[in-house]
Amino acid sequence: MQYNRAPIWARLYCLVHYWNPCAGEISPMTTSIILRAFGSSLPQHRAVRALIMEEYQRAFPQCALRMVLASRRVREAEGLADMNTVCQELKSLGTERVVVQHLLLLAGQMRAEAEGETLAVPLQHAAPLLADAADIQWLAAQIHLQCREGCPNLVVVHGNTTNPQYNHTHLQLQEILVRSNAAIRFASLEGEPGPGPMHAIRPAAQAAGCAHIIPVFLFPGGHVQEDLLGSQADSWASQLGVPCTASPTLLEQEAVRARFIARTRQALAAEADVSGS
Structure with a gap:
């Protein structure tokens, strides 16, 4: 397949701005990450979800990790827990800090609704892809x-x-x-x-x-x-x-998945700085 040679500014921008995530100190055992997406039961969607979970587990081995789908229909079809149930479970495990990484393009309607929820543990919402x-x-x-x-x-x-x-x-x-x-x-x-x-x-x-x-x-x-x-x-x-x-x-592209991991790492580090100050 032949692709256009991208403009020089595009190639340089990708090179210079390939985000280098800074590691923050994360308290083990008490920190959890929730990945939140809308959801689909198509096998292609499920395969990408599995890939993201695998990469997040490698990136944050010290954190409890869960994925929650906003679509009730998909949750019921796959037997998955909703956000409230997941938060209650994490609280019972001793979680004190939860960062929610919304797998969203931008901070739109879905994130606005999520930020208005009152759940069992306090949530910190990490930035979407386009902030x-x-x-x-x-x-x-x-x-x-x-x-x-x-x-x-x-x-x-x-x-x-x-x-x-x-x-x-x-x-x-x-x-x-x-x-x-x-x-x-x-x-x-x-x-x-x-x-x-x-x-x-x-x-x-x-x-x-x-x-x-x-x-x-x-x-x-x-x-x-x-x-x-x-x-x-x-x-x-x-x-x-x-x-x-x-x-x-x-999210089928490695660079985008890496950028989301960097978003989450940045949110964890910011929260750690606030807790330690």
């Missing part, structure tokens, strides 16, 4: 490296129609990408900018005989596997009417 302008630049550089040469490249995010205030982060990402690479178009399943750019690139995709989809989703769940890449007539790949390739989702 500031530098993070958006970092992700833009990563996306540039995935662009495919010789066909239209369609970057897709979820978007939010109900709470449009949460769209500003990916709109900033859109501005950076489209301004710096004429081969990129940016679309969303809902909210702004919507699916219009996907329809707009169809003539170019059919002229090239291919299209490349870059899903800015954390997991390979239903939106990616079915809405974007599915074989049904209303999937985006089917609507484009040409063979489509796709980049891996974010």
Whole structure:
């Protein structure tokens, strides 16, 4: 597969800003980490969850580690505990400190709801993947490296129609990408900018005989596997009417998983500093 040579700024940005996590002192036995994601029962989603848990266990062997899914339907289907039950269990084990790492692209509706919960133990919420302008630049550089040469490249995010205030982060990402690479178009399943750019690139995709989809989703769940890449007539790949390739989702990429681990390590270190002061 041939990919575009990314702009020099993108390659340099990835090199310089590949986060070097600083280790903080973590109190053994009393510190826990909860990874929180929305959830899907698709095997691809479950495989990525297992990979993340394995890497977190290696990174934080001194911490109790749990994963909680926000989707009640998925929890019930897989027999998984909810957030309240997990917190009660950790408290019974002697946990005094809990850092919640939301496996989210940005601090949107799901995190806002989580921060309003009152649970058995106090929670500290670590930053999502995109917390500031530098993070958006970092992700833009990563996306540039995935662009495919010789066909239209369609970057897709979820978007939010109900709470449009949460769209500003990916709109900033859109501005950076489209301004710096004429081969990129940016679309969303809902909210702004919507699916219009996907329809707009169809003539170019059919002229090239291919299209490349870059899903800015954390997991390979239903939106990616079915809405974007599915074989049904209303999937985006089917609507484009040409063979489509796709980049891996974010958490299938080692650099993104490493960045989340760095986020968690930073939150643990910050909490340790506060406790020791």
